[in-house]
Amino acid sequence: MRLWVALPILILTGSSASAQVDPLAPLPMQAVAAPAPSYAPASTLTGFAAYKQRLIALSRAAGVRQATIQATVPYLSLNSRVIQLDRGQPGGVNNPNAIPPFAPYRRRHVTSSLINRGQARYRTHWNRLATIERRFGVEPQVLMAIYGHETSYGSVTGGFDLVEALATLAYEGRRRQFFEEEFVAVMKLLDRGTPRSRLKGSWAGATGYPQFMPSVVLRLATDGDGDGYANIWGSEVDGLASIAAYLRDAGWKPDVHWGIPVSVPSTLNRAAIVNRLKAPRCAPVYARHSQWKTMREWRALGVRPLRRTIADNEMATLIEPDGRDETAYLLTTNYRAILDYNCSNFYALSVGLLADAIAGG
Numbered sequence: 079m080r081l082w083v084a085l086p087i088l089i090l091t092g093s094s095a096s097a098q099v100d101p102l103a104p105l106p107m108q109a110v111a112a113p114a115p116s117y118a119p120a121s122t123l124t125g126f127a128a129y130k131q132r133l134i135a136l137s138r139a140a141g142v143r144q145a146t147i148q149a150t151v152p153y154l155s156l157n158s159r160v161i162q163l164d165r166g167q168p169g170g171v172n173n174p175n176a177i178p179p180f181a182p183y184r185r186r187h188v189t190s191s192l193i194n195r196g197q198a199r200y201r202t203h204w205n206r207l208a209t210i211e212r213r214f215g216v217e218p219q220v221l222m223a224i225y226g227h228e229t230s231y232g233s234v235t236g237g238f239d240l241v242e243a244l245a246t247l248a249y250e251g252r253r254r255q256f257f258e259e260e261f262v263a264v265m266k267l268l269d270r271g272t273p274r275s276r277l278k279g280s281w282a283g284a285t286g287y288p289q290f291m292p293s294v295v296l297r298l299a300t301d302g303d304g305d306g307y308a309n310i311w312g313s314e315v316d317g318l319a320s321i322a323a324y325l326r327d328a329g330w331k332p333d334v335h336w337g338i339p340v341s342v343p344s345t346l347n348r349a350a351i352v353n354r355l356k357a358p359r360c361a362p363v364y365a366r367h368s369q370w371k372t373m374r375e376w377r378a379l380g381v382r383p384l385r386r387t388i389a390d391n392e393m394a395t396l397i398e399p400d401g402r403d404e405t406a407y408l409l410t411t412n413y414r415a416i417l418d419y420n421c422s423n424f425y426a427l428s429v430g431l432l433a434d435a436i437a438g439g
């Protein structure tokens with residue numbers, strides 16, 4: 079991945095002036111492929127045309143065949159809609175952060191329609207789901223809830239061309255290394271015969287029923303229906319098995335529930351349970367969790383399960399997503415696996431609650 083450092087670097091005419099406003103680093107160019115762009119004005123188009131040489135070099139270094147590269151990269155364009163959507167994200171340039179309340183989010187994402195459709199699919203696929211649970215140790219209702227939340231059970235999987243979207247995001251540069259790796263991964267999927275027409279997804283590059291990034295497709299796509307192919311675009315059961323593979327890979331422990339709603343006594347000394355560890359990734363998300371304590375310790379502090387409970391010796395953290403005197407949740411290590419899927423407390427909580435509802439409470 080460091081190959082490009084050793085390549086000769088051409089400074090584009092005029093690029094030093096725009097470097098102050100353009101987050102792009104100087105672009106690597108291969109001597110054999112140094113064409114007209116170096117003489118053109120440093121417009122966005124010129125920048126991307128030159129950047130494609132880097133995408134070609136990265137793909138080649140990762141072992142993607144030249145025929146695949148040549149049939150794809152030269153024809154890529156920037157997708158301005160992708161850039162617009164990326165800039166509207168938390169942490170993006172147009173979106174100063176603010177944490178809204180959880181309750182309205184929950185009402186939108188744990189709906190009777192999602193619950194009913196999840197239950198219907200649960201019944202349809204019951205046999206396969208039982209096999210997947212034995213194989214991966216993940217409760218099927220959690221798989222169903224992720225599937226429902228991500229794509230409304232396969233009805234919204236995204237129509238962006240992944241190759242173009244990932245090239246655009248890599249070029250834009252806010253998370254360049256991440257998106258360059260995903261670009262190379264989608265090139266590998268193309269190279270091994272996945273049709274371009276199938277490689278559609280969200281503007282951010284998530285694809286198929288599980289909404290995996292291409293590198294995750296390469297690593298964890300799983301055959302669940304037994305036909306020998308891991309088809310996360312055409313087989314719901316393959317999609318569900320792939321989600322199970324992901325959660326197990328993220329550390330899911332069998333027979334531990336994700337979390338439970340609890341009531342917190344007004345006497346709880348919150349200052350005494352503050353988590354002082356800073357998470358290496360997704361720090362703002364983990365900062366909303368308390369210290370780890372066993373269920374026994376939480377009980378001793380007066381925190382009471384509202385419905386089901388969790389074994390006394392299991393560790394859990396407390397989150398109060400809507401502040402004091404509202405429903406709070408104790409979260410186990412398996413909640414962390416859901417966060418690994420999508421690092422947002424609202425996402426993980428609503429997945430857990432949708433899973434509970436699908437399973438009947």
Ligand SMILES: [Ca+2]
Nearest residue numbers: 301303307316
């Ligand atoms: Ca299959």
